[in-house]
Amino acid sequence: IETEKILLDCLKNKDFKLVYQPQVSSKTGEVHAFEALIRLKNYNISPAEFIPVAEETGLIVEIGYFVIEEAVRQIKEWIDKGIEVKPIGVNLSAVQLRDESFVSNLKEIIKKYSIKPSLLKIEITESALMEDKERNIKIIEQLKEVGIQIAIDDFGTGYSSLNYLTFIPADYIKLDKSFIDKMFAKEGKKEVLDGITFLAHQLNLKVVVEGIEDREQFNYLKSKGCDYMQGYLFSRPVDKEEAEKLFAKRF
Ligand code: G
Ligand code: G
Ligand code: NA
Ligand code: MN
Numbered sequence: 001i002e003t004e005k006i007l008l009d010c011l012k013n014k015d016f017k018l019v020y021q022p023q024v025s026s027k028t029g030e031v032h033a034f035e036a037l038i039r040l041k042n043y044n045i046s047p048a049e050f051i052p053v054a055e056e057t058g059l060i061v062e063i064g065y066f067v068i069e070e071a072v073r074q075i076k077e078w079i080d081k082g083i084e085v086k087p088i089g090v091n092l093s094a095v096q097l098r099d100e101s102f103v104s105n106l107k108e109i110i111k112k113y114s115i116k117p118s119l120l121k122i123e124i125t126e127s128a129l130m131e132d133k134e135r136n137i138k139i140i141e142q143l144k145e146v147g148i149q150i151a152i153d154d155f156g157t158g159y160s161s162l163n164y165l166t167f168i169p170a171d172y173i174k175l176d177k178s179f180i181d182k183m184f185a186k187e188g189k190k191e192v193l194d195g196i197t198f199l200a201h202q203l204n205l206k207v208v209v210e211g212i213e214d215r216e217q218f219n220y221l222k223s224k225g226c227d228y229m230q231g232y233l234f235s236r237p238v239d240k241e242e243a244e245k246l247f248a249k250r251f
Contacts, residue, residue: 032228086119123153155196
């Protein structure tokens with residue numbers, strides 16, 4: 001209840017903001033895209049804590065539209081500044097897909113700021129997709145038709161059936177930090193990562209690896225053909241001013 005009150009208050013006053021974490025191209029060391037992550041302006045409560053509350057109460061629908069519009073607005077701002085802009089990925093909860101107008105609302109937002117739809121990326125977990133499989137896959141297909149990019153988030157957690165990769169029309173899979181850490185642990189089998197990368201590439205999916213904290217992991221994963229890396233090794237999620245400085249950077 002307490003968290004719900006805080007969220008309602010934040011919605012009323014638009015007291016949310018986005019921070020951005022770069023995804024770095026393994027090949028060039030350039031920023032390839034950003035993931036947008038929500039923060040409360042006036043509270044130090046992690047989204048890991050308040051997003052579940054937002055989902056249970058349904059507030060995530062409105063919060064989600066704020067996130068999407070703010071990301072698109074930021075893209076437009078960077079374009080207007082003459083910056084060679086990169087795609088921004090936003091996280092999506094399953095609850096947001098239940099909104100009948102989801103696809104048309106996204107089209108509206110993209111039209112309002114007149115950006116290329118491919119500059120927006122949706123990050124969604126397989127478990128969210130599987131909550132209402134037929135329907136959600138149809139929605140993902142519609143987003144793809146609009147030109148929005150799709151990433152399957154948190155791969156390696158949950159069931160991670162390789163089968164579903166063949167029928168979800170995605171552009172990226174994101175390997176989750178917990179999965180990577182397991183593979184790199186003493187008893188882990190990091191060779192599995194070669195196999196997944198190979199398979200993903202066969203299916204025309206690019207591979208993003210999350211939670212990269214050390215150079216050794218980066219070098220190994222790069223040598224195995226993982227396309228993009230995200231993690232504290234490069235940058236924590238940062239505000240838009242800091243993010244802007246990262247465009248020129250070579251990691
Ligand atoms: O940024 P941080 O590591 O604290 O995020 C914690 C969790 O909250 C992650 O699982 C992340 O995906 C989720 N999260 C962050 N921002 C958003 C958002 O805008 N929408 C949704 N649905 N989840 C988010
Ligand atoms: O669930 P999702 O994959 O969206 O969660 C992303 C979360 O992971 C963000 O909250 C972000 O702050 C966190 N994160 C990003 N890079 C790293 C990292 O290198 N190490 C750790 N521990 N967390 C990270
Ligand atoms: Na994510
Ligand atoms: Mn993830």
